[in-house]
Amino acid sequence: MSKLKSTIALVLITILILGVCFMSTVSFSYGYDQMYTFNSIISALQKDSNLGGTLFDGENYVGGGYSSVYYPEGVISVQEYTDNLAQLNELLAMTDQNDPDYKERKDAVEDYVARYDQQGSVYLEKSIVYGDKDGTEVSDDFIEDFENAEAILRNRLERLHMEGVRLDVRDDFTFRVTMPTYSGAQAVMLNYFSYMGEVDMGSGSDAGSATRLLLGDGETIRDYIKSADSFTVNGTAYVQLDFTSKGAEKLAEWTTAALDDAPVTLFFYIGEEAIVSLTVTEPVKTSTLFISGGYTAETARAVALTIESSLKCEPSELVLSVGETVRLEAAFGNLALVLLYVGFGVLFVGMMVFFIMRYRALAVAHLYTFLVWILAMILLLWASYAVMGLSGMHIGIETFAAIVIAGTLLCVSNIVTFENVRKEYALGKTMSSAVKAGYKRCIWQLFDLHIALALLSAIMFAISLTELSVFAFTLLIGVLLSGLCTLAVNRFHWAAFMVFAKDEGKFCNFKREAQVDE
Amino acid sequence: MNKLILNKLFSILLAISGAVIVLGIVVYAIWGFNIAPDRPQHYTFEVNYDVVIELNEKEEALQDLCENVFDANGLNYSKKEVLVSIDNSSFSETTDKSLIYTFNSAKTENLEKAVQAVNSELTKAGSAYADAIVSASWHTLESERFYDYAWRGAIAIAVAAIVTLAYVGIRYGVSCAVAGLACCIHDALFTVAILALVRFPVFTYAPVLYAAAAAFLSVLLWLVLSNKIRENLKAPEAASVPSGETIKNTVQASKKALITLAAIFAGVILVLGGITLFGAAEVALLVLPMLLSVAVPLYSTLFIGPEILVPVRAAFDKKRAQKKAVYVGKKKADATDAE
Incomplete structure (x- = not known):
């Protein structure tokens, strides 16, 4: 490579590295009155529930999660009980004892107190939870419904396959559901997942007055609807409902009217809540419905999971209402991410010190290779999360672990090539033939190593879920890029930098065998 | 050999x-x-309060009050969080907040005593928190495993x-x-x-x-x-x-x-x-x-x-x-x- 070509190539690469480095790490405000904000790729990458941080605008928080409490009908919090009682007492206190309403208001207070029983940190409405207003023990029906609701929620949340999803039974009578922010549809999920009861379908002009399915003796909704699923094609998300032949007949019957009259609207319910409404303009003659419109991949998944779990699990008669919801910040604290960056910085400095001590100016070639590798990693991760929309992908501790392991692999691979070239150079070869021979000695070893590790990561990514899947995916990208960088990019950088070396041996801290013997 | x-x-x-x-x-x-580390079973002590506490700059005093009560009742928390409440219909942040202490282990009677002590301090006549809507409660949590x-x-x-x-x-x-x-x-x-x-x-x-x-x-x-x-x-x-x-x-x-x-x-x-x-x-x-x-x-x-x-x-x-x-x-x- 000539000096001119090397200079041009290195200048271009340097500009590219600096540009991507700037985009990846620097956030700033710009425009009139600083009204626009550019958030660096690293800061804008969605973090998992353990990590998180505020974006440069100071308002948006990436990472962490949301947590809601589901209250079954008949169960209220101490705060709600206290507030309601305080209101009734306030009304009573404002009423004169001679007022005709006084007795009524006094009875209301006494009724309210008699209606509830305190159990730890919740109040239970006796007639609903005990099955009798004079009861003292939770009824078997309530226990069974509560256990079924727990199983349905577990099914829905587990099948989401997301890091940071959590289900707690709170105070023995309520549920606390936690969703990560990166899920992208936490509001919809927290709302839909509280729907309990049997799946039902109906046809009519609105959800409230629609004609509902009349199940015959011994029939269940499973005799009509087989399953629910979701998928995304060309950016459009669909909810897929599979019907039995009986269900398909019912659909055809209900939608036949669409030919003659106005469009027919079909409704699908969970308990009394309509979860899907579908306007049909022609008769449906298939046993599968693909429903789109307004869904994202995540919301379609939430709808499908809600229906599917209600079909597959024992139904629960509980009516759950979504109570207090809070936004959770990073579970490991906001310092965790900063310390991980610091750790990565320390490792980077340590790596450079080693390479400079061992290989002198050749360390610059390694530095360029490493920067190309890490920036390509960041861009590919960003592209896979933001552009390709790989579901469930996010930055977590496992991402850092994979980056560090793959980065170490790159460093070790470069050391292997450098050492092989060192041995060839020591035998008396010229630098270019030593490089050629050195690479020839180890190319297949490194090729096999990277292919085998990439294969291992790819299969793990394909089969595993959540954290392991993110770990394997990051490793896959890291290993493939490591192979490419060590076998191609590093060699190119070496050749480009070597042109400027007056003494090639000194440049790389390589010595001839005779010199070694001295 | x-x-x-x-x-x-x-x-x-x-x-x-x-x-x-x-x-x-x-x-x-x-x-x-x-x-x-995942706290499969734990307890929380929660204080829910409105924006008045923040406007009156009483957040730290509220935390001190809770922590003093914990000390008096032999309770050691493992985590403290101040979380923003979310409006369920619009799913946007509200001005209400929740101060949540997490306990890996605790005696329920001590938690009950702590709740009573904090609530009585919050509601007593002439309390610094009288203008605010604030209340304390404790909870048991048991997580489901996937x-x-x-x-x-x-x-x-x-x-x-x-x-x-x-x-x-x-x-x-x-x-x-x-x-x-x-x-x-x-x-x-x-x-x-x-x-x-x-x-x-x-x-x-x-x-x-x-x-x-x-x-x-x-x-x-x-x-x-x-x-x-x-x-x-x-x-x-x-x-x-x-x-x-x-x-x-x-x-x-x-x-x-x-x-x-x-x-x-x-x-x-x-x-x-x-x-x-x-x-x-x-x-x-x-x-x-x-x-x-x-x-x-x-x-x-x-x-x-x-x-x-x-x-x-x-x-x-x-x-x-x-x-x-x-x-x-x-x-x-x-x-x-x-x-």
Whole structure:
């Protein structure tokens, strides 16, 4: 490579590295009155529930999660009980004892107190939870419904396959559901997942007055609807409902009217809540419905999971209402991410010190290779999360672990090539033939190593879920890029930098065998 | 004599590995992993308040009040959070907040006393919090466990190891693949078995991650050794020496390189874990056990893999030799020529 070509190539690469480095790490405000904000790729990458941080605008928080409490009908919090009682007492206190309403208001207070029983940190409405207003023990029906609701929620949340999803039974009578922010549809999920009861379908002009399915003796909704699923094609998300032949007949019957009259609207319910409404303009003659419109991949998944779990699990008669919801910040604290960056910085400095001590100016070639590798990693991760929309992908501790392991692999691979070239150079070869021979000695070893590790990561990514899947995916990208960088990019950088070396041996801290013997 | 000692050592190591794995499986089946960091059962003390507390700059005083009450009732919290409340209909942030203290263990009567003490302080006549809507409560929480992740992870590691070592089989020979697969499965199981046995506190999802890291590093170290073995077996001087001896000599010669490689990975984990120890102990708790995922593959690559490789390779060599001996094509041709 000539000096001119090397200079041009290195200048271009340097500009590219600096540009991507700037985009990846620097956030700033710009425009009139600083009204626009550019958030660096690293800061804008969605973090998992353990990590998180505020974006440069100071308002948006990436990472962490949301947590809601589901209250079954008949169960209220101490705060709600206290507030309601305080209101009734306030009304009573404002009423004169001679007022005709006084007795009524006094009875209301006494009724309210008699209606509830305190159990730890919740109040239970006796007639609903005990099955009798004079009861003292939770009824078997309530226990069974509560256990079924727990199983349905577990099914829905587990099948989401997301890091940071959590289900707690709170105070023995309520549920606390936690969703990560990166899920992208936490509001919809927290709302839909509280729907309990049997799946039902109906046809009519609105959800409230629609004609509902009349199940015959011994029939269940499973005799009509087989399953629910979701998928995304060309950016459009669909909810897929599979019907039995009986269900398909019912659909055809209900939608036949669409030919003659106005469009027919079909409704699908969970308990009394309509979860899907579908306007049909022609008769449906298939046993599968693909429903789109307004869904994202995540919301379609939430709808499908809600229906599917209600079909597959024992139904629960509980009516759950979504109570207090809070936004959770990073579970490991906001310092965790900063310390991980610091750790990565320390490792980077340590790596450079080693390479400079061992290989002198050749360390610059390694530095360029490493920067190309890490920036390509960041861009590919960003592209896979933001552009390709790989579901469930996010930055977590496992991402850092994979980056560090793959980065170490790159460093070790470069050391292997450098050492092989060192041995060839020591035998008396010229630098270019030593490089050629050195690479020839180890190319297949490194090729096999990277292919085998990439294969291992790819299969793990394909089969595993959540954290392991993110770990394997990051490793896959890291290993493939490591192979490419060590076998191609590093060699190119070496050749480009070597042109400027007056003494090639000194440049790389390589010595001839005779010199070694001295 | 030397061979006898080596075989004995190998038998002892194999027995130790087997015992650790079996015991680990038994302990896991009975008690599972020690998932204390995920707080499977815990208590919370919550104070919900409106914007008045913030406007009156009483947030810190409220926290001090709670913490003094905890001290008086012998309660030690493990986590403190101030969380923003969300409006359920618009899913936007409100001005209300929740101050939440988490307790890994506590006596419920003490929590009840603490709630009463804080509430009476908040509502008493002339209280600094009189203008605000504020109330305290305590809760018990018991988490549900999800199992999909664990079994899918285990299958993923097993399938990935088998397919990867099939590739190794094509490139380095079946004997290398068999020994490598044994090492890889051993490393993944041994790593999680130790975690189960020593009851080391781990996050629920972490054991599968450590097993995957162990499998990854196991393949890496085994490939490094396999490369050296292949190189040495191809050397002209290896023709006159039994392959078992060449393998053992190669392991001896590669020890330094393998230990250095493992030490680099261990050093990287130590630096990352060590730095996060100051300020993010939970990250360190997640990162530092990964040292096990480095140590176990090194142990198996040095002591177990080669000992499996030698007899397996010998068996394959023998089979190949028998196949060659059975071949009669040349004899037949010679006989025809003689006729």
